[in-house]
Amino acid sequence: MNKNKIINDPLHGFIAIPSELIFDLISHPYFQRLRFIKQLGVSDFIYPGAVHTRFHHALGAMHLMGRTLESLRKKKIEISTEEFEASLIAILLHDIGHGPLSHSLEGILLPGVKHESISYLFMKSLNENFNDALDLALKIFRNSYPRKFFHQLVSSQLDIDRLDYLSRDSFFTGVMEGTIGIDRIVAMLTVHEDQLVVEEKGIFSIESFLHARRLMYWQVYLHKTAVSVERMMVNTMKRAQYLANANEKITASESLLFFLKGK
Amino acid sequence: MNKNKIINDPLHGFIAIPSELIFDLISHPYFQRLRFIKQLGVSDFIYPGAVHTRFHHALGAMHLMGRTLESLRKKKIEISTEEFEASLIAILLHDIGHGPLSHSLEGILLPGVKHESISYLFMKSLNENFNDALDLALKIFRNSYPRKFFHQLVSSQLDIDRLDYLSRDSFFTGVMEGTIGIDRIVAMLTVHEDQLVVEEKGIFSIESFLHARRLMYWQVYLHKTAVSVERMMVNTMKRAQYLANANEKITASESLLFFLKGK
Amino acid sequence: MNKNKIINDPLHGFIAIPSELIFDLISHPYFQRLRFIKQLGVSDFIYPGAVHTRFHHALGAMHLMGRTLESLRKKKIEISTEEFEASLIAILLHDIGHGPLSHSLEGILLPGVKHESISYLFMKSLNENFNDALDLALKIFRNSYPRKFFHQLVSSQLDIDRLDYLSRDSFFTGVMEGTIGIDRIVAMLTVHEDQLVVEEKGIFSIESFLHARRLMYWQVYLHKTAVSVERMMVNTMKRAQYLANANEKITASESLLFFLKGK
Amino acid sequence: MNKNKIINDPLHGFIAIPSELIFDLISHPYFQRLRFIKQLGVSDFIYPGAVHTRFHHALGAMHLMGRTLESLRKKKIEISTEEFEASLIAILLHDIGHGPLSHSLEGILLPGVKHESISYLFMKSLNENFNDALDLALKIFRNSYPRKFFHQLVSSQLDIDRLDYLSRDSFFTGVMEGTIGIDRIVAMLTVHEDQLVVEEKGIFSIESFLHARRLMYWQVYLHKTAVSVERMMVNTMKRAQYLANANEKITASESLLFFLKGK
Secondary structure, X not given: OOOOOEEEEOOOEEXXXXXXXXXXXXXXXXXXXXXXXXXXXXXXXXXXXXXXXHHHHHHHHHHHHHHHHHXXXXXXOOOOHHHHHHHHHHHHOOOOOOOOOOXXXXXXXXXXXXXXXXXXXXXHHHHXXXXXXXXHHHHHHOOOOOOHHHHHHHOOOOOHHHHHHHXXXXXXXXXXXXXXXXXXXXXXXXXXXXXXXXXXXXHHHHHHHHHHHHHHHHHHHOOHHXXXXXXHHHHHHHHHHXXXXXXXXXXXOHHHHHHHOOO | OOOOOEEEEOOOEEEEOOOHHHHHHHHOHHHHHHHHOEOOOXXXXXXXXXXXXXXHHHHHHHHHHHHHHHHHHHOOOOOOHHHXXXXXXXXXXXXXOOOOXXXXXXXXXXXXXXXXHHHHHHHHHHHHHOOOOOHHHHHHHHOOOOOHHHHHHHOOOOOHHHHHHHHHHHHHXXXXXXXXXXXHHHHHEEEEOOEEEXXXXXXXXXXXXXXXXXXXXXXXXXXXXXXXXHHHHHHHHHHHHHHHHOOOOOXXXXXXXXXXXXX | OOOOOEEEEOOOEEEEOOOHHHHHHHHOHHHHHHHHOXXXXXXHHOOOOOOOEHHHHHHHHHHHHHHHHHHHHHOOOOOOHHHHHHHHHHHHOOOOOOOOOXXXXXXXXXXXXXXXXXXXXXXXXXXXXXXXXXXXXXXXXXXXXXXXXXXXXXXXXXXXXXXXHHHHHHHHHOOHHHOOOHHHHHHHEEEEOOEEEEOHHHHHHHHHHHHHHHHHXXXXXXXXXXXXXXXXXXXXXXXXXXXXXXXOOOOOOHHHHHHHHOO | OOOOOEEEEOOXXXXXXXXXXXXXXXXXXXXXXXXXXXXXXXXXXXXXXXXXXXXXXXXXXXXXXXXXXXXXXXOOOXXXXXXXXXXXXXXXXXXXXXXXXXXXXXXXXXXXXXHHHHHHHHHHHHHHHOOOOOHHHHHHHHOOOOOHHHHHHHOOOOOHHHHHHHHHHHHHXXXXXXXXXXXXXXXXXXXXXXXXXXXXXXXXXXXXXXXHHXXXXXXXXXXXXXXXXXXXXXXXXXHHHHHHHOOOOOOOOHHHHHHHHOO
């Protein structure tokens, strides 16, 4: 089977699947599940275009990671083939533990368990499936790999995750002011003593990025209607939990019932 | 309540809700249901961005209708306030009868019934709800209004419906070659003896539109993977129908069971 | 002659020429002269796309003024046909006095004379040519019209001039971070006691606008290379002035010589 | 001096200067001269945004060549570092021989001499300046290099030159219908027996490209006003030629006079 696929992304253009292993990970049901989880939860009540999925975001982040690493290589930062693939896998799977409606229901359905921990469990399970092929990706994800900048690209104040989701959320909501100059930020990133740093002349781009991020919080992520809808959803779930545990009949799928009743 | 809302659309920019009646129609559960129906059915299996909904398309088409009518007015075509609003309503509701997965399951769940007929039933029901406020919109929709160009804008070889969905599908799939010059086409439309016509110098734009449409058919609507997924879906439904009618236990919502068992 | 033209603008889409008078003003040699003056002076040394002209900017500003006034009318602000056209003329001609390389050479070729004063002279001259048809536009331009918001739209901290040039300069330089949400800002403008004000919920858009403006200053308008090139140009002119007044032979057009020798 | 520059392009994003040699070629007065030649001659009379230069187009074409070669490498086509750089140089300089107003005045000022021949002379002269560093680029440009696909990328029915200028002209004129899917076409190009070929599934993209090209011819390149302006310009030059040769006094720069008098 030809696993050398390219995927259309209205935001980044063409996304090439860079290896067979990554193709197989994307094809795995754990990852395909993300097709059914919206990136912005209930925000499409306010911004009807914002129905894009975590599946799409994860592919986009993987693509941006590839572009960033290629840019670093041009600056003579040594990055091995294994490190390249592992970083792409780490960012591809960083959000694989998200459940329905993501952050909103996280605290309700599995109290005390963060999606990062579930992502980690998924990744460990995939690693077994794929005969330890994800060892290095797991190290990068858990920040136990000595070259810190790989983890910092996956998760830090200026990580690839944010670059993709801010652009993507701005694109699909149509909130133009959230546009960030991804190309420029990527070009400004570099590595010093294995730490991710920004070139001096990139400071305005970073400031713009922070400004865009703040704007997206006020205008999208914390939009009063979205917050209200979320609150109603949470309260509905709490009520359902109460009824389910009181053995009242409620109409819900078996999986939901399982979670509502807790362990 | 302030019903003077604007909605962000990454494709068209800002969509203003032009009247209270239209605000109330959009708020109605019949219309809100379209939030849950993807415009392109299963095409997001191939194009992950293509998760946009019929809800969004209907709003976009309404917006384009408004712009088109304003352009016609500037060309001294008389359009009354009533005709203006009725045309917007007709296009807003033209697809309200679509069911899940739209065209794919249409023939299975309600054999012999076209979505246009269901749209008509929905509109008649809404008309009753709204004290005959939709009388003129219904006439335009059913092509019984003497000024034919209103109906032609809602449904013809070069209608507003197509202008919106071709652009929207091209935008969300990221298939750049499907881009059409909406502004120019709208500017080229005019009316002669109450029939919709195109200005002579608009011929290249129309040709481009036809070319883009054909390309979208080959590259998106009839993509071999989408067609296969659709076929599998239809066969699954047929099998479920058989089992449901044979009174085998199948896991399905009550509404789906109702349809599977037929009347 | 058909004066009902539309002009393509890659930034705003289609720009319609709204009246015969405006068509005639645009056709006038005074205005056509702006075709040969780059909006950003020497910035195309750094940003090769930034060769857009003051002609294009003036048309764009006129178009945005039209959209803004239409938006205000929808908010029930009374704007007469005369006020509408006069505002468009005022903004169309607000920069007509700019000379070659604009700000850079202003102080050299005509010391002590601001381009605004020259714009005013041009407008007065055009007003005579057009039999006082620009009376109201001149009042708005000079801020002697009682309804102050018209002048504020032409020239203030948040005027249409800035909305167009910031967007246009960001578009043609490719400095994405300078993108501003024009549609949203326009939608947020309103009028209170004949003063231009911003709706409360527009505050983030205004903040974004200010941020984008500041970024454009640092990244484009005050770019160190542009400032250096400008300085070299000014010094070259000063030397030419010295030589011209010392009656040394210098190669220059007759018009330039006239200005170099001063009065 | 740091020659590792990146240039903003509103069309392609960031263009990196890939080598010191290329930096030096771009800095050379022969190449800088292209800053003052508009890509579309007099078309900005119709499309005011179309003031982009041959300088910008040449940089864009070089950038696209780089992306195409990288895509071919990923398909296991061997391309040496020397071939890579030489191809970029060949396309960078392919139009360096263009004179003012390009095609329009070509036949008047230097009758019987094509701009391709002048480009060749420029390149030979640069090659001497740069100690034969352009040998391979010249071979590719003149189609004397055995691996034909390099020349075909520089000049053929589906060359990189066209990909860039069609997109660029569509972008700066604002003629949306001329948009082509560059990313997809680049991804569809491959090499068979050292000849440039297109993958089978790329056929729709090629068809779209041809359609867009034809549309650009009708709507832009052969626009009746542009053709008229050009004709007036040519006739003016012919008259000037006549007067110059009759030793009448005409106001023109020395260089223009030199060409007008011809031999």
